[in-house]
Amino acid sequence: MTPAQRKAATSAAIEAITRLLETAPDYGECGITLALHAGEVRRVSEQYTRTVKGGAS
Secondary structure, three states: OOHHHHHHHHHHHHHHHHHHHHHOOOOEEEEEEEEEEOOEEEEEEEEEEEOOOOOOO
16 A cells, blocks of 8 residues: 555544444444455445443343
């Protein structure tokens, strides 16, 4: 990857992490996948899984 490509990928990852942290549930898992093709970010996938806090009904 060129420095410009690394910078673009880093920027995409930071934006995705920021969005996830702002919308993530209190208990759960968050994940981000960057799909790269020839060093370019082609797709950003964000997902989170909400879990029930232990002892909750």
